[in-house]
Amino acid sequence: xxxxxxxxxxxxxxxxxKFGLYTEEREIMIxxxxxxxxxxxxxxxxFKKHKFDFKKQMTxxxxxxxxxxxx
Numbered sequence: 001x002x003x004x005x006x007x008x009x010x011x012x013x014x015x016x017x018k019f020g021l022y023t024e025e026r027e028i029m030i031x032x033x034x035x036x037x038x039x040x041x042x043x044x045x046x047f048k049k050h051k052f053d054f055k056k057q058m059t060x061x062x063x064x065x066x067x068x069x070x071x
Contacts, residue, residue, distance in 0.1 A: 001068070004061035009054060012040065014062065021061040022050050033062065 004021050005011070015033040020042050022029040031044040033052075040052035042060060052060055 001066070002063060003065040003067060005064040006058060007052065007060040007062050011062065012052075015040065019063040021063070023059060023061070 007015060007020070012035075016035045018033055020031060020033050022031070022042050029042070029044055029048065029050065031042045031049065034041050034043050034049075041049045042052065043049040050060075
């Protein structure tokens with residue numbers, strides 16, 4: 001199980017090179033956050049990325065924890 005938390009101004013500094021999730025009405029993407037100067041992108045590959053925007057509530061998430069049940 002993957003557990004995500006919403007990216008906010010308080011936790012965005014923790015996102016550098018961490019896995020994240022982007023969700024919109026018709027799209028879901030998992031990628032890695034890249035922070036350069038004041039620009040933040042969630043990058044899947046060289047062709048697909050989304051620019052982070054604080055105005056888009058509940059769109060960008062960062063991977064907080066991974067839960068795995070071991071038997």
